[in-house]
Amino acid sequence: MSTAPLRRLPYAPYAGAQSVREPRLRRFLLGAAAALALLLLPAWLGHVGYRDLTEVRPVQAPGEPPPAELRRLERAIAREAPRGPYVAVDVVGNRLYLRRGKEVLREAVCSTGTGGLLEDPASGRRWIFDTPRGARHVLDRRRDPVWKKPDWAFVEEGLPIPSDPRARLDPYSLGDYALDLGDGYLIHGTLYQRLLGRSVTHGCVRLGDQDLEAVFRATRVGTRVYLY
Amino acid sequence: MPRRVLPLALLAAQLAAATTLGGRDPGARAAHLEAELAAARSHRLYLVLDPWTRRLDLKADGLLLRRFQLERALWGRPWLLRGEPAWPAASFALVTEIPEPDRPRIAVGAPSKGVALTAAERRRDELLAQAPTHFRLRFEPGFDLSVRGEAGVDVLPGRFYRARHRLLEGWENVGAWLLRRPLPPRVVVTLPPAEAQRLFLALQPEMRLLVRAPP
DSSP states (O other), X not given: OOOOOOOOOXXXXXXXXXXXXXXXXXXXXXXXXXXXXXXXXXHHHTTTTOEEGGGSOOSSOTTOOOOHHHHHHHHHHHHHSOSSEEEEEETTTTEEEEEETTEEEEEEEEEOBOOOEEEOTTTOOEXXXXXXXXXXXXXXXXXXXXXXXXXXXXXXXXXXXXXXXXXXXXXXXXXXEEEEEETTEEEEOOSOGGGTTSOOBSSSEEEOHHHHHHHHHHOOTTOEEEEO | OHHHHHHHHHHHHHHHHHHHOSOOSTTHHHHHHHHHHHHHHTTSOEEEEETTTTEEEEEETTEEEEEEEOSEEEEEOOTTOOSOOOTTOOXXXXXXXXXXXXXXXXXXXXXXXXXXXXXXXXXXXHHHHHSOSEEEEEEETTEEEEEEEOSOTTSHHHHHHHHXXXXXXXXXXXXXXXXXXXXXXXXXXXXXXXXXXXXXXXXOTTOEEEEOOXX
16 A cells, blocks of 8 residues: 555646637537528528519510500400409408499308318218309399208208108298309308308308399399309 | 639529519510410419519409409529529419318207307318418429518518528428429519418419519
8 A cells, every 4th residue: 555645636627628618619609500501591592583573674665555466365355254243252251242344333241151071970971161262153043042951951950861852941041032153052141140241151152131132133144253 | 713703603694584584575465465365265263473563363254353462572593493494484374282171070960050150150260270371382384483471571570480481492492403303483472471371262273373474
């Protein structure tokens, strides 16, 4: 066993740690900055050369009359538009517009489809209650319409589907008038006028009594209906 | 020195390319009208993008049904673009599949009418909330439309918010470049979030997009 006194070594933990940590920290920060730059570079490159299009100079001087060929094409496009009144339905905003050209003859609050899905637990059949988008025509106009309830109306209420066709007839729900848009979709009245403006239907477009009458009187079979 | 000049020259060339696009062809306006005439005769809904007036119109039969006023419209070609740009083609068909929303199920049974209708209304709200505010639509022939529903485009928080979408699209471009997929030219439009959702809900499969020629 040695009896020599222990030699005290120089002890400077802080100075030594600093000398090791500083380059590491610097390398870490530099690496993080480089990684961030690399990450962001495509975002910047993805827009290099993109310009606001309003800055691009027009080809034709302002005020210059369009050539005859362009006028002919513009007239041809205008001829595709309906000449008489037509119906436009804003399905998301639940608004119906009766228009002629650019003029709005009547604006009405309506109700459109919920977008919900109904599945018959017995048969597995499914129905989606969307109001379809697109351009349609009025295929038929009916006064005092009688609704022939489809299967889903019974499934939704948890009732058995009747075998007797007369059990499907409902003379009250559709109101005083109905415009047939095809595929079972109608513009019709409603018993639930307080719900107008909300998306609560099974795909049809519901209107209040006065608006429905006005639309019915203004339209004919063949009147165009735009749903968007 | 040449090492420094080369990237600058490339950048200048890119900018020059962007400025010379935009339908300098005098027939571009006629081509657009021809395309709109064909779209009007299809009796389907279609979109007309007029980047010069910052408008995106939903039309049918030549009639304006709804106008989406754009806050900003940028035209560009991705840095890594390969192949011929489609511009100034006038008519494009949507090829992006519109995802079917997660439709809430309607309970079978006979609850009281008032309860059922309130639930139906709530379901519709859920569907509206599902519509995205940011989406990228691909059209054929090669053309992309990036829709960004952002409030406060020109304020600093808006710029930060926008950065994440730019980041995603930028990396998509890099991915396409690495996989040697063609990168189509693109218009980036910015409009309020609710309007972007409305635009998304108006989309239909294979819908046509017409891009107006310069006025």
